[in-house]
Amino acid sequence: MRIAAQLRAWLLLGACLAANVLFQRLNPPTWSDAYVLGNPPPTAAVRAATLGEPVFAGYLVMLYVQNLNVHLGLATPLAAIDRPVILRWLDLVTDLDPGSGYPLLLATGHFAETGSPEQRRLMLDWVYRRFEERPNQRWEWLVHAVYVARHVLNDNALAEYYAAALRTRVTDPKAPSWVRQMDLLLHADLGEAADARAILGGLVAAGQIRSPAELKFLESRLPPLKGNP
Amino acid sequence: MQPMSRAVMGLARLTLLEARRTAVGKAALAAMIIALSLALFVDRIVLTEQDRATVVTYAVIVRLAIVLILGQAIIANTVRDLNERIIDNFLALPLTRMQYALGKWLGWSAVGIVCGLSAALPLLAFSGTPGRLAWALSFAAEAVVVVSLALLLALALGRVITAMLAFCAMYLFARVGFLLVLLSANTGAVDGTAFERFDARYVQLASYLLPRMDRFADTSWLAGGPIHFGPDILQALIYIALLGAVAGIELRRKQF
Numbered sequence: 001m002r003i004a005a006q007l008r009a010w011l012l013l014g015a016c017l018a019a020n021v022l023f024q025r026l027n028p029p030t031w032s033d034a035y036v037l038g039n040p041p042p043t044a045a046v047r048a049a050t051l052g053e054p055v056f057a058g059y060l061v062m063l064y065v066q067n068l069n070v071h072l073g074l075a076t077p078l079a080a081i082d083r084p085v086i087l088r089w090l091d092l093v094t095d096l097d098p099g100s101g102y103p104l105l106l107a108t109g110h111f112a113e114t115g116s117p118e119q120r121r122l123m124l125d126w127v128y129r130r131f132e133e134r135p136n137q138r139w140e141w142l143v144h145a146v147y148v149a150r151h152v153l154n155d156n157a158l159a160e161y162y163a164a165a166l167r168t169r170v171t172d173p174k175a176p177s178w179v180r181q182m183d184l185l186l187h188a189d190l191g192e193a194a195d196a197r198a199i200l201g202g203l204v205a206a207g208q209i210r211s212p213a214e215l216k217f218l219e220s221r222l223p224p225l226k227g228n229p
Numbered sequence: 230m231q232p233m234s235r236a237v238m239g240l241a242r243l244t245l246l247e248a249r250r251t252a253v254g255k256a257a258l259a260a261m262i263i264a265l266s267l268a269l270f271v272d273r274i275v276l277t278e279q280d281r282a283t284v285v286t287y288a289v290i291v292r293l294a295i296v297l298i299l300g301q302a303i304i305a306n307t308v309r310d311l312n313e314r315i316i317d318n319f320l321a322l323p324l325t326r327m328q329y330a331l332g333k334w335l336g337w338s339a340v341g342i343v344c345g346l347s348a349a350l351p352l353l354a355f356s357g358t359p360g361r362l363a364w365a366l367s368f369a370a371e372a373v374v375v376v377s378l379a380l381l382l383a384l385a386l387g388r389v390i391t392a393m394l395a396f397c398a399m400y401l402f403a404r405v406g407f408l409l410v411l412l413s414a415n416t417g418a419v420d421g422t423a424f425e426r427f428d429a430r431y432v433q434l435a436s437y438l439l440p441r442m443d444r445f446a447d448t449s450w451l452a453g454g455p456i457h458f459g460p461d462i463l464q465a466l467i468y469i470a471l472l473g474a475v476a477g478i479e480l481r482r483k484q485f
Contacts, residue, residue, distance in 0.1 A: 044408055044411065044412050047405075047408055048405045048408045048409070050289075051293070051401065051404040051405055051443075052404050052405055052407070052408060052443040053285075053289050053448050054449065055285045055448050055449050055451075055452045055454075056285050056286060056289040056448060059271065059275065059282045059285060059286065062275070063271075063274060063275065066275075066276060097449075097452070099449075099452055099453050099454060100278060100281070100452070101277060101278065102275070102276070102277055102278055102282075105276060105277045106276070109276075110276075
């Protein structure tokens, strides 16, 4: 008798659990208007909402921004998303957690590689502005911006501008030497021999190239000057 | 050892036993496993800085969970002592009410410190993470403050729901109080006549009555931010002494 009662109780539990699973399967979570990204809340409000945990808040906001265009596997084109609003969200995260490179990665690797050239330039400009605040921590994102400007936008002048900023603003000795040499390699790649040689001379004079093998390698990348064989 | 000290230490040991029997350790372990699972999920969905995001997520969740577990366990245990008159048995020993509270505080503080330090153990797996030792010690200090607050509220209010509500409200305000004070200063709420400044002033007044809990176990330490550990210890000492003073008055007034 008692076993039958216990069995009934377990059956009832199983039935209720199955009903709940069925309900969840029939009513999957949906995002409505996920691609309509409003303005971000104030920084102080976000900090307060996460009990004064700005780093954690930064990651939560990034996950939201990163996934806002995906609607249960149906992706909204990133180009349809308002770039100035995205930049306000990226500013929010950078202000919350200045040590994180996540918003810079999203700007260069996610939003700057899609959309119209104007939209992409907007993202690269933002990366450059934020790079200027902390060049020694944020150089790697400007390196990516050089790549996007050169090979995605095909804007060599913009790529050279960013590469020059890398050469002049990055002073951290822990940063790899190629970061400061990027300007030289870019000019060499574009066949601007005179400029490339001038930059190489500057790097040598500043003591940033110490190894003879490195100097030899860089010289081998230089195109011949016009008029020379 | 004096009989009185022996009784206090005996009560502390009994409290440790009580914590073991009421599965506080198991609850803390479950909280750590859940926090770690969520953190590892975050590790899978972020695009970059996986270790940093995992550590930060774990630290934020486990900190809040352990604080709530400690608060709930202490309040439930102490209120039960009061309601079931178990406290009378203790007070039949050569113990004053303050010594009874001291014995309980020592026991629960030991539980809090063990929970705080244990919560930091999973961080050992993230070898590149800075500030792990400072975070662990700071969290242990926070746990002692939390224990003291929960014990005082339980003894003073004598009801689980009321004490738990007061505990949550005070802890949450202690975490975000500094932001409210900053907001009131930045938005000009502290300007104007005395009447106009009233609401900004009571936010400031409330912040004077509570500890700066945002200073403890700062997650930014684990994310490469500067570590300021000394002020935490000072804040913990000041606030534990303050709660001790309040307990001295409350327990003299109280009729158990």
